[in-house]
Amino acid sequence: MRRGSVRFVLIHHGACRGGAFHYRIGGDGSCTAELHETERGQHPRSIGVAVEGDFDAAVPSAVQVHALKQLLLELKLRYPELELGAHRQVRGGVPTTCPGRRFPMRALREWFREDLLRERDAVLRRQFEAQYSKI
Ligand SMILES: [Zn+2]
DSSP: GGGGOOOOEEETTTOOOOOOOOOOEEEOOOOOSSSSSSSSSSTTEEEEEEEETTOOOHHHHOOHHHHHHHHHHHHHHOOOOOEEEEGGGGTTTTTOTTOOOOSOHHHHHHHHHHHHHHHHHHHHHHHHHHHHTTT
């Protein structure tokens, strides 16, 4: 998978049976890489992130959501065109509720569209200012 071909980050939950994720957010908020970003995961042109848990039955914890947002910020800095999706939005696959009926996908999408961009711009501004202080 070439760097320029990554278009989506797709969110899954631990109960997903599709397999092959690039990152997994643990119950304690840890983030583990399971595939290299250049490898194909469950879906083409996308980076798959599984959040541990069954979110048809429960909601993710605050530490998990925080860790997920940190990862999404890092990915957005590396892939500026990146868009956010839920596994269940992928057309043509086996019907699924993934990442779960109770996963706060709508709130995450709103955060991704607005707050994430502000946080990204703040990071870029800090990096820019850090470069200039060295001159
Ligand atoms: Zn899934």
